[in-house]
Amino acid sequence: MGHARPTFERRQLGLVLRRLRERSGMTQQAGAEAVGKVRSRIVQLEDGTATASEEDLRTLLDCYAVTGDERTTVLELGAQARRRQKRRVHVDNLPDAYRRFADLEASASEINCFETGIIPGLLQSEGYIQALFAEAEGPWHEVDDVERGDRWSFRVDRQMRMLDETDRRIMRFVVTEDALRANMGAPEVMRQQLDHMLALLDKQRDLNIRVLRTDAYGNPLRGFGLTIFAFGERGAPIGYSSPVLGPSTYYDGESETTAMLRAFYRLWELALSREESRRLIQQIAKE
Template sequence: MGHARPTFERRQLGLVLRRLRERTGMTQQASAEVLGKVRSRIVQLEDGSATASMEDLDKLLDCYNVTGDERTTVVELGQQARRRQKRRVHVDNLPDAYRRFADLEASASEINCFETGVIPGLLQSEGYIQALLAEADGVLWSADDSQGEDRSVYRLDRQSRLLGEGDRRIMRFVVTEDALRANMGAPEVMREQLTHLLALIDKMPDLNIRVLQADSYGNPLRGSGLTIFGFGERGTPIGYSSPVFGPSTYYDGEPEATAMLRAFYRSWEAALSREASRRLIQHIAKE
């Protein structure tokens, strides 16, 4: 392994390897012993500040019992991580991109999210998730797609990882008013969703949810959706553009991530306060 700056590709590889190691129940020390190296090298690899040779990566994947398509994907991530690449737009064309999004999300110390017309994934109730996926079933993917159940479980797993008690990361969400009034599934689905939002606001004082009203001016993100992940001193921010169809797109260049964060804050400032947002959600739930 060689020491390197945490590029987006190295960060992705490291997060995947951490998830695979934890899945087997192995410690970082045990993984290091497989490679004949000190524990700090596994720490560096999982933090995205080190690269792994193909030989070392094969040893780890053998140790973690990774086979088939999953192994092929991790090997490709390893090849990407070893290339010298400038910070730029990164398009994730590999299988199971949603899992790597969840890894990146869970590792962030700050999450800023804006969505138009839909409740952000971390804030969705179980019924809303099912209704949302049902709308795309047979349209954006085939009706017999084997990943259908995975998509639902994945969203609920994301929520359990990030919305648990004691989580101190900064999370800001701007929800548009049309998302609160949408006809998603059935009236009872939306009532459940609105009640779920109110419960999150009451339960988690550090969770920041604001509603952007339909008649608001000065929204530079109108008609779009994005998420910006912050990592404090562990690396520069990474922006994510929400796709309707196609691969996931990330921006790890400082100018792009800064512009995305600036646009988010403009929408954040245009939205209602936390308490005023709560009152509006309550009002819509009673309509």
């Protein structure tokens, strides 16, 4: 392992290795001993400031009991992390991209998210999630899809991890008014969803939800969605563009993430304030 600049690929690999180590119940010291290094090298690897040879990576995966397709994916991530690459658009074509998105999300100190026509994933109630799954059956997933249970568990676990009342990360969401008025299977589903968002606002003081009215003019993200993760002094921001179908796309170039933040903050200014948004959500819930 050598000390290296924390590129997107190295950060992605490090976050995956941290998740796999924690899942296995192994300590950083145990991983270090397995590859014959000091513990600080595992810390650097998980922070994305070190690279690992293929041999060391295979040893760590043995230590963490990682096998099958998951092992193949991590080895490919390691190969990407060892290449010298200029800052660019990053396209995640490997399996289980949604898990690596969640790794980035969980490591961020600040999250800025805009979705159009849909409630963002972290804010979705259980009934809303089920309704979304039902809408996707047929076009995107088979009705008897065996992975549905895994997707459900993953979403619920992700929310529990991110919406802990003791969590101090800053989270900003801009939600479109049409998403609040959408028909998600039954009126009761949407009433529960709106009540769920109001409850989150009551519990999470660092959670900020603003509603963009349908008649708002000047939306630079009309028809699009994006998320920008910030990491404080631990690394440059990373932008994410939501795909309908296909691979996840990330941006870590300064010009791209600056433009994405500029567009998000334009929406932030156009949207209703936190309290005005709360009142509108309450009003729609009573209609």
